[in-house]
Amino acid sequence: MNTPRTRTINQLAAAVVRLPMRLHRDQRGTISIVSVFAVILLTMLLGMVMNVGRQVDGKVRTQNAADAAAYSGGLVMTRGMNNLAFTNHLLADVFALTAFMREARDRNAESYTDEILAAWENVGAVFAGSGFPKFDDLGSAIVQKVPYEQRLVNTWGEWSAATSELVLPMLEEILREELIPEYQRAVVEAFPDIAQAAAREVALRHGAVGGRREEMLAVLWRSSGEPVGGESELSDPSLPVVDPVAGSGGGTCTCLCCGGGNAAGGSGVQQGGDSQDYASTASKQRRRLAYHYLRQWNSQAMTMFDRKAKMCQFGALWRSFSRGQLKVLLDEYPRSNLPHVIRTAKSRIVDANEHLEEDFTFLAVVYRRKVPDMTPKLFGNPMGNDMLTYAAVRMFVPRRRLVWRRYSPGGPPPIQLGGVPGEFRYFTGTSDPGPGQQSGDARWIVGRESVPTHWDLLNQHWTCQLVPAEMTNLSAILQTPPPLGFSNGDEVVTPELGGVSSEEIARVSPH
Secondary structure (H helix, E strand, O other): OOOHHHHHHHHHHHHHHHHHHHHHHOOOOHHHHHHHHHHHHHHHHHHHHHHHHHHHHHHHHHHHHHHHHHHHHHHHHHHHHHHHHHHHHHHHHHHHHHHHHHHHHHOHHHHHHHHHHHHHHHHHHHHHOOOOHHHHHHHHHHHHHHHHHHHHHHHHHHHHHHHHHHHHHHHHHHHHOOHHHHHHHHHHHHHHHHHHHHHHHHHHHHHEEOOEEOOEEEEEEEOOOOEOOOHHHHOOOOOOEEOOOOOOOOOEOOOOOOOOOOOOOOOOEOOOOOOOEHHHHHHHHHHHHHHHHHHHHHHHHOHHHHHOOOOOOHHHHHHHHHHHHHHHHHHHOOOOOOOOEEOOOHHHEOOHHHHHHHHHEEEEEEEEOOOOOOOOOOOOOOOOOOEEEEEEEEEEOOOOOEEEEEEOOOOOOOEEEOOOOOOOOOOOOOOOOOOOOEEOOEEEEEEEOOOOOOOOOOOOOOEEEEEOOOOOOHHHHHHOOOOOOOOOOOOOOOOOOOOOOHHHHHHHOOO
8 A cells, every 4th residue: 555654765765775875975074084083193193102202202311421420430540549549659659758757867877977078088088198190180179079078968967857757757657647548548448439429419310300300219239239338348348458457457358258267258259268367568669659659759859969969878877777777667567557458469360361250350230110101001111120221340450552652763762652652742933843754863653651550469550340230139139129218218129031131131131
């Protein structure tokens, strides 16, 4: 039946059937839909790019902070080594100067010059009456010179005695109170704390960039896994040195780090119960240096007597008596006022690389809170720990560098100019040809610096440099919470590395 209602229903059914066909051909609103999806995709990409950029920027900044903290801390430790080396020389120089001033006080050499000059005066009189013109002139000259030399000796004696009266009490007090060794002990105790503070301050300053402050916490670690500084410095100093008097029970080491006594030594050091006699080593170093400085004092002080007043023999007498004074002085302090020495003797080192790692290498680790994520619902950081980066630094004595030397056959010793070949700086107005050129017999040659390279606490050329972080305890150190947390009291969350070894970490990132 074709009723109106039936026709209406049929029309609606036909419209529904034709709707998909019209929708397929209708392009109205297409751009809007595509734009919505494009904006969503671009937002996701922008979040991803910003997350990656922030993470990379945070990693670079934190790694720079770790490099700077490691170098700053290592530099302070190096200055501690040079400070000890300088005061070791100073201690020996004080011994030499004390012996010098004791002889000035006692005036032993002066007491013999009267007889010597009287003998010369008698010899001069004999020569003067010989009847031979040359001998007559010689005798007259000797007789005339004797009173001048006598006056020179007396004047020198009065001046040196007056100087000794002012200076000697101070030198005696320095040795009696052991002021230099006490200062050295303070250096050994304080410099690791200063190095730790320097590393921490450098990290804090790296966190303040562009008006924003992102707190970075730096800790300087020893290769054993202990932080540098703190109360442990009294029993196990971070500086690889030993006080022969107070630090090892009268000069024989029994600490764990050296392998002395009944303790087991480090893996890079010879094992066994044959402990090192540091007092004997220090005593020999002190004696050798003290005599060296006494020779220098005497060489400067006796110049006039060596050149112009040889008859009185005052220079030779002074040297003999001052050396005797030094021997007596050294015997007065057989087990005190000894210089600090390196903790492990060269003869006891088995593995040089492991020894360097144990005693001369430090690890700076910088901790920083995680960088906040952009669009965290889409790109969340799966790591639950705070950020950290690390860098290793090593103390060492450098080899001699290449320098230019001006060499002239038959002339004075070569003139050394610092630098390396190719970096010579010319002086304005000089007529001397530069390196590699020849002027007459003179020429420039390449040589090595004249600096000491011995590995001990008598060398003041200790330095440091960044090295690959490949220490045995690297994995354990990275998982150890630092002694101090962030400034607001939050503790640092360190990573859980599971069974990842230090060797595997070093292969991935040895920085």
